[in-house]
Amino acid sequence: MTMSAVAVDSVPATMRASVLTSPGEVGIEDRPVPTAQAGEVLVRIGSVGVCGSDVHYYQHGRIADFVVRQPLVLGHEAGGTIVDVGAGVPSERLGQRVALEPGVPCRVCDQCKHGRYNLCPDVRFLATPPIDGAFAEYLAIAADFAHPIPDSISDDAAGLLEPLSVGIWACQKANVGPGSTVLITGAGPIGILTTQVASAFGATDITVTDVSAERLRVARTFGATRVINVTEDEMPGLSVESYIDCSGVPSAVVAGIRSTAPAGHIVLVGMGADEISIPVGVLQGRELKLTGAFRYANTYPTAIAMAEAGLVDLDALVTATFDLGHVVEALEHSQLPTSMKAIVRPGGLADDGRPAAGGMAASGNLATP
Numbered sequence: 535m536t537m538s539a540v541a542v543d544s545v546p547a548t549m550r551a552s553v554l555t556s557p558g559e560v561g562i563e564d565r566p567v568p569t570a571q572a573g574e575v576l577v578r579i580g581s582v583g584v585c586g587s588d589v590h591y592y593q594h595g596r597i598a599d600f601v602v603r604q605p606l607v608l609g610h611e612a613g614g615t616i617v618d619v620g621a622g623v624p625s626e627r628l629g630q631r632v633a634l635e636p637g638v639p640c641r642v643c644d645q646c647k648h649g650r651y652n653l654c655p656d657v658r659f660l661a662t663p664p665i666d667g668a669f670a671e672y673l674a675i676a677a678d679f680a681h682p683i684p685d686s687i688s689d690d691a692a693g694l695l696e697p698l699s700v701g702i703w704a705c706q707k708a709n710v711g712p713g714s715t716v717l718i719t720g721a722g723p724i725g726i727l728t729t730q731v732a733s734a735f736g737a738t739d740i741t742v743t744d745v746s747a748e749r750l751r752v753a754r755t756f757g758a759t760r761v762i763n764v765t766e767d768e769m770p771g772l773s774v775e776s777y778i779d780c781s782g783v784p785s786a787v788v789a790g791i792r793s794t795a796p797a798g799h800i801v802l803v804g805m806g807a808d809e810i811s812i813p814v815g816v817l818q819g820r821e822l823k824l825t826g827a828f829r830y831a832n833t834y835p836t837a838i839a840m841a842e843a844g845l846v847d848l849d850a851l852v853t854a855t856f857d858l859g860h861v862v863e864a865l866e867h868s869q870l871p872t873s874m875k876a877i878v879r880p881g882g883l884a885d886d887g888r889p890a891a892g893g894m895a896a897s898g899n900l901a902t903p
Contacts, residue, residue, distance in 0.1 A: 539626075545567055545618055547567060550880070551666075555605050556595065562858065563605075572621040574620040574623070576673075576674050577673050578881075579673055581690045583611030583694050583697065583878075584609070591606065591663075601663060606664070608661045609660070610661040612693045616628055619677070630680075632680040634673070636696060637679075638658045638679050641654075643656065652831040669861055681834045683695075687848075695848070697724055698727050698848060699829075699837050701730065704728050705732050714739070716778065718742045719783070719787070721744035722749065723874055725781070727851075729757050730757055740758050741759070743763075744764070747763055771793075776799050777790040779803060784806065791822065799822075801827050802824070851875040854876045855877045856876065856877070858882065864876040864878050
């Protein structure tokens with residue numbers, strides 16, 4: 535993997551940030567540019583993907599126990615360029631293009647020491663109250679959580695390494711490998727990325743289910759060998775080695791468990807109902823391995839390598855780009871059934887170098903991955 539530095543402009547004293555002030559209310563604020571503290575880097579943000587969690591905070595002001603109690607900058611799927619370094623960080627990192635891993639753990643708790651830093655109780659995760667996110671022109675982050683990327687990975691793809699990491703983590707926990715048979719329920723962005731990862735990991739039989747014909751069409755273009763529209767067709771009698779739920783829909787979870795072969799692996803990624811009833815007899819009688827998935831750990835090197843090798847296509851998921859002044863439109867676009875990934879570019883440039891539009895600046899990508 536080769537990486538080249540880019541020229542670094544002088545850093546201004548202030549920056550623009552898109553701020554959620556209350557449910558449904560987002561506006562632009564001028565804020566001081568953060569300072570890179572010891573062990574940190576300052577990143578000029580190039581691109582940020584819109585996540586379902588951003589939409590949920592925008593609509594409801596909370597997710598479970600995480601409540602927006604003060605103005606919050608959303609956005610955690612980010613990439614950019616290092617423009618300043620704090621004490622202890624080599625100056626050679628100036629100008630590096632990087633992908634930001636948004637959850638910086640404490641590093642000293644029991645979970646961190648066992649390598650499970652995604653389960654750190656004191657993790658500081660971007661755009662999770664009260665930690666500000668990346669819908670801003672600059673952001674400071676721990677240097678080792680700003681992962682260098684090669685020139686072959688675009689700014690948009692750099693941000694989408696974050697949801698790709700979710701798919702990698704899910705497939706790792708589901709024991710997906712060469713020749714695997716896999717069921718993925720839910721063909722949203724995470725489901726599609728998980729499908730790409732399963733295919734890259736060598737799975738030869740990948741079934742994807744959803745209620746949207748358009749999203750199932752997309753799933754086929756990204757590696758699904760079979761798609762099922764559950765509003766039109768009954769679930770066939772599947773017997774898969776690995777089942778990954780990316781929908782959070784209780785009925786999908788139950789159907790997926792019943793479709794898992796003896797000694798198979800089940801991974802719940804989608805966030806839906808807090809509690810569901812599961813067929814315990816099936817779980818016990820088949821000795822199925824059921825686990826949840828919470829974010830990811832140690833996946834970014836794999837994600838970067840997969841993207842560089844062309845094993846996954848992240849740019850093809852981008853359905854629209856927006857500038858910082860049109861974050862509301864980006865959040866609303868993400869809710870369209872034809873949307874896969876809306877992108878916010880704080881620098882304001884669309885694919886052709888012009889200012890990013892308030893509407894779609896890069897539409898139609900889903901048809902041609």
